[in-house]
Amino acid sequence: MTWIAIRMLTGDRQKFFGLLFGVAFSALLISQQLTIFINLIERGATAVYNIPTANIWVMDPVSRTPDVALPMPPTALDKVRSVNGVEWASPLLRSGATVRTPEGDLEGVTVVGVDDATLIGLPKKFIQGSREALYEPDAVIIDSVGAAKLFPEGFDPIGVRLELNDRRAVIRGIVDVDPSFTSQVILYTRYSNALAFVPGTRNRMSFVLASASDGLTAKQVTTRITEATGLKARTREEFARDGVDFIIENTGIPVNFGITVALGFIVGVAIVGLTFSLFIRDNIKQFGALKAIGVTNNKIRMMVAAQALLVGLVGYGIGILLAAIFIASGAANSPDFKGFYTPWEIPVLTAFVVMTMILITGWLALRSVLKTEPAEVFR
């Protein structure tokens, strides 16, 4: 009877495509929005993951994320270095500033000052220029997304002079990094340069980056650092998570995406539910005839289940495929989606949502079929 059930449905092109559209639309909207949501909040962690060598971040006890940090006095560096179990430690400065481009445009940037000697904190992947360029006078290195934001397409920014907080800065290289949540332009420079670019008091060191000695876990060393110095120390994973949590707790993003996902579900249920019940209503006489002829309620259930399953599977496949294409082409072509990927949990979660949708609508449709008395076909 399954082939009959399938043919009943697929032969009715309008409703079949309507059902597929409803499911595909929901699956697309839900998985695409969830993917953007996850990737967006994960950008709260990119500043941490962009420095793979440091597995420990030390900061003032009130600091919360790479961008929400209270600077520490320079003595903090030596204090951390003297803790038993710290392999090495280097300073990192992160501070907001404004630049003026040669065209006169004003743009907010993040200045990142990395250790003069080791350049720890400077991303590894250069698109143009090299690490050594940072030793030239007034040198800054810009991130690729920032360069695309600051300059017209096809423009070569190497050698361009910027006015950075009223001081001269010259772009000497471009690095490839995943954008941060705020997508601010990032200018990397040597720590000593950064002190000059960013005016302020004696306390300007945002973080001390460190690494655990062999045989110790990062977690063990963070505990030792806190005990010895009174500073807050986080492992890389913890601090990455802090950045993500900060976005979740302090922005309307989860609520907004949550609403969109809920709407995707509700609209899907509405379209699929209405179309399915319309299909059942159009075929109710035929279902009644089948019941009279001698098709048991169990077989009727199987028929409706086969129809719902077909719609669910095909619609889900189309929706997920479209979402994957959308994300992949976005990641390849737009700086807004740079580094976006689809975590495996999202298709799985979407599958559950689609299944729920199919169960609800299939059950509603089935109820009216089962309620139909076979004697009604003689009326």
Add this chain to the structure above:
Amino acid sequence: MSEKRTAITINGIVKEFSAGSQMIRVLHGIDAEIRSGELTYLVGESGSGKTTMISIIAGILYPTDGSVSVFGQDIYSLSDNDLVRFRLSNIGFIFQQYNLIPTLTAAENASVPLVAAGMKRDEAVERGRAMLDKLNIADQADKLPRQLSGGQQQRVAIARALVHEPRLVVCDEPTAALDAKSGRRVMDLLREVALAPERTVIIVTHDNRIFDLADRILVMEDGRITHDGKEMPDH
């Protein structure tokens, strides 16, 4: 006339429907016997209870009281599922509105009872096609119902009712949706193809143009059988 054995025994059938708080009695204790090898007509004015009666005989409507025995089986003592299975293997249905599945071809529609009984698709459709051939519409076998005329659709429905060779065939107003000529043709065919010594055919109709095809006519009035004979009663 030894082949004309009693096939169906109807005993004290009462049927009531609830209309709001009231119960309306539609059948008032009907007794009858129906034989195989005959075309039996159930005729009467609209509202006299014909459809209710044939539904009860065919095992798709529980009576309020009384019993129906079909080929020796007291059908309403069967469990729900057994009754469905009994219908599937013993009864063929022909409906006024054909009730063909619009997205299946004629041959596929004709094969439905075989498929429901678990037969493989190809074999079932082949048998459906063979049945359509007997009803002289083999050339329409691959068309969809909407590509067929009313008379052709009803012949597909007859093929579906006969394809699994049921011993009882019931039809409710099979010609009501057809013009006189195609109605007559369909009934001639039905009589020719469906009638067999071991088969019982019951037709509900008030179409007096086809009364002459009956072997026996039962007339119903207000939920009672008031006439039983080869011809219609004279007025």
